[in-house]
Amino acid sequence: MAGLELLSDQxxxxxxxxxxxxxxxxxxxxxxxxxxxxxxxEQGNTKALAVVYGPxxxxxxxxxxxxxxxxxxxQYSMATxxxxxxxxxxxxxxxxxxMSLHLKQTFEAAxxxxxxxxxxxxxxxxxxxxxxxNYSVCVNAATLAIIDAGIPMRDYVCACTVGFVDETPxxxxxxxxxxxxxxxxxxxxxxxxxxxxxxxxxxxxDHLEALMEAAMxxxxxxxxxxxxxxxxxxxxxxxxxxx
Amino acid sequence: MxxxxxxxxxxxxxxxxxRDDLRVDGRSCEDYRHMEIETDVVSNTDGSAKVTLxxxxxxxxxxxxxxxxxxAQPAEGYMEFFVDCSANATPEFEGRGxxxxxxxxxxxxxxxFNNKRSVDLASLCISPGEHCWLLYVDVLLLQCDGNLYxxxxxxxxxxxxxxxxxxxxxxxxxxxxxxxxxxxxxxxxVRLSVDNVPCxxxxxxxxxxxxxxxxxxxxxxxxxxxxxxxxxxxTCTCMRxxxxxxxxxxxxxxxxxxxxxxxxxxxxxxxxxxxxxxALGPTRQKVGFLG
Numbered sequence: 001m002a003g004l005e006l007l008s009d010q011x012x013x014x015x016x017x018x019x020x021x022x023x024x025x026x027x028x029x030x031x032x033x034x035x036x037x038x039x040x041x042e043q044g045n046t047k048a049l050a051v052v053y054g055p056x057x058x059x060x061x062x063x064x065x066x067x068x069x070x071x072x073x074x075q076y077s078m079a080t081x082x083x084x085x086x087x088x089x090x091x092x093x094x095x096x097x098x099m100s101l102h103l104k105q106t107f108e109a110a111x112x113x114x115x116x117x118x119x120x121x122x123x124x125x126x127x128x129x130x131x132x133x134n135y136s137v138c139v140n141a142a143t144l145a146i147i148d149a150g151i152p153m154r155d156y157v158c159a160c161t162v163g164f165v166d167e168t169p170x171x172x173x174x175x176x177x178x179x180x181x182x183x184x185x186x187x188x189x190x191x192x193x194x195x196x197x198x199x200x201x202x203x204x205x206d207h208l209e210a211l212m213e214a215a216m217x218x219x220x221x222x223x224x225x226x227x228x229x230x231x232x233x234x235x236x237x238x239x240x241x242x243x
Numbered sequence: 244m245x246x247x248x249x250x251x252x253x254x255x256x257x258x259x260x261x262r263d264d265l266r267v268d269g270r271s272c273e274d275y276r277h278m279e280i281e282t283d284v285v286s287n288t289d290g291s292a293k294v295t296l297x298x299x300x301x302x303x304x305x306x307x308x309x310x311x312x313x314x315a316q317p318a319e320g321y322m323e324f325f326v327d328c329s330a331n332a333t334p335e336f337e338g339r340g341x342x343x344x345x346x347x348x349x350x351x352x353x354x355x356f357n358n359k360r361s362v363d364l365a366s367l368c369i370s371p372g373e374h375c376w377l378l379y380v381d382v383l384l385l386q387c388d389g390n391l392y393x394x395x396x397x398x399x400x401x402x403x404x405x406x407x408x409x410x411x412x413x414x415x416x417x418x419x420x421x422x423x424x425x426x427x428x429x430x431x432x433v434r435l436s437v438d439n440v441p442c443x444x445x446x447x448x449x450x451x452x453x454x455x456x457x458x459x460x461x462x463x464x465x466x467x468x469x470x471x472x473x474x475x476x477x478t479c480t481c482m483r484x485x486x487x488x489x490x491x492x493x494x495x496x497x498x499x500x501x502x503x504x505x506x507x508x509x510x511x512x513x514x515x516x517x518x519x520x521x522a523l524g525p526t527r528q529k530v531g532f533l534g
Contacts, residue, residue, distance in 0.1 A: 028532060031532050032300065032331070032385065032386050033298055033386075034298055034332075034387075034388065035331070038331075040531075040532040040533065042531075045286065047285075049331065049385070049532065051330075051331040053334050059334060073337075075330050075337055075338070077329065079285075079302070079304065079327070079381065079383050080304070080327065080379075080381040080383075081285060081287060081288045081304030081306055081379075081381045082287060083287065084287060086306050086308070086379055086381075090329070091338075092338075092339075122330070122334050122337070124330040124331050124334075126329055126383075126385075128285060128302070128383075129285055129286065129287050130287075
């Protein structure tokens with residue numbers, strides 16, 4: 001887009017944020033009563049719903065059962081009205097399958113699967129509105145949903161998508177900013193362990209370290225917000241159950 | 244539909260209760276569950292609505308696009324439906340598991356809504372034979388606790404009420420072809436009239452009586468159901484019997500009368516609620532899933 005500056009001279013982005021500022025995060029746990037765990041998160045204009053079923057007996061092919069840990073099964077799908085141009089198939093295309101595999105990889109690093117041998121944990125994520133950072137928002141939603149389901153995890157999994165413009169790393173990209181370089185990072189904040197790192201763009205090697213540092217700081221910021229959401233939810237629930 | 248396992252004792256309990264006009268959650272046979280409706284929840288769409296009927300949750304998004312009218316009806320626009328039974332509702336819908344139910348729901352929606360008596364399709368025409376508005380109605384099923392048709396039809400009616408179609412100016416182009424100009428102002432739009440849009444009422448036959456808005460438990464005790472589309476005037480536009488059992492012609496007649504009564508009573512409060520929500524203006528607090 002000619003003439004559209006992603007970072008103005010005064011340091012403001014398209015939506016008025018500064019380079020290291022995250023979008024407004026609003027989240028709620030326990031959205032659906034029928035699922036074992038569910039969560040809804042809004043990061044700016046990107047909205048995602050995550051639902052967790054399990055741990056339960058292995059469905060489908062029994063020979064994929066693992067004798068010493070649980071299998072994590074993820075499905076990423078987008079609502080057909082989530083993108084500016086209508087999407088014809090909610091899931092089943094290459095991008096969604098790839099995202100599902102990434103989510104599986106991310107959560108296998110965090111969930112304590114060895115506590116549930118021979119069982120399956122299903123994580124279903126649905127993007128209701130896509131405005132950049134889809135994968136990261138889904139990871140954050142899924143973390144809250146897993147906590148709502150009561151499945152033990154080593155740590156929160158927080159993710160953020162960062163980009164690089166004019167020698168400055170931009171945290172938490174929106175859709176217009178994603179057309180340049182974008183790096184998605186999923187972090188376990190307490191130990192500083194990276195669960196997933198993905199980038200599809202050209203970036204000079206020298207900038208990589210700065211970009212990763214920015215991503216990790218952004219993820220730690222997200223983890224503070226998620227922690228607050230969990231504690232608030234716990235307080236509400238304990239008030240309702242009279243403890 | 245996702246089913247629930249019931250023991251024989253539970254079925255007898257439900258049956259006896261319904262016989263005495265007292266259902267498991269205390270409702271009478273013709274009462275709906277607690278319903279929550281909110282419009283304009285997804286900002287990427289031209290119209291959207293979210294309906295929660297007890298534990299059933301449905302989200303409908305409508306996107307308006309310009310296209311060529313169908314050759315059989317050149318002076319009308321049309322609607323395209325798609326129902327996505329997402330895995331959120333139950334793990335059985337993962338991958339392609341929800342496609343069958345989705346197809347069944349989609350086909351019924353086409354029959355009920357996509358005709359000029361339900362929706363004013365002539366108002367969707369821009370220039371006959373060349374351009375028309377095409378409404379893509381996408382239904383997302385988030386939670387399944389029985390009575391999907393009713394929830395979906397109410398959500399579609401609310402979303403159609405909320406849909407804003409941009410105003411277009413048709414002018415003669417240089418080579419004699421028509422030129423279409425979209426108005427610059429994003430708030431300058433046309434609304435659809437939903438006065439004739441029907442709502443679907445599902446009546447399940449449980450024992451000697453019929454119930455409206457059956458939960459999954461009650462559905463498991465029923466032999467067959469009757470799905471009917473009822474307009475605000477009380478006329479029945481579409482009717483179908485589903486389920487493996489057989490129905491007596493007398494009970495079908497009885498259920499039809501009850502369906503018309505229930506349907507007529509549903510439209511009044513629904514339209515009043517939608518207008519009330521509209522009157523709150525664009526600055527109203529949007530709750531969505533956060534409330």
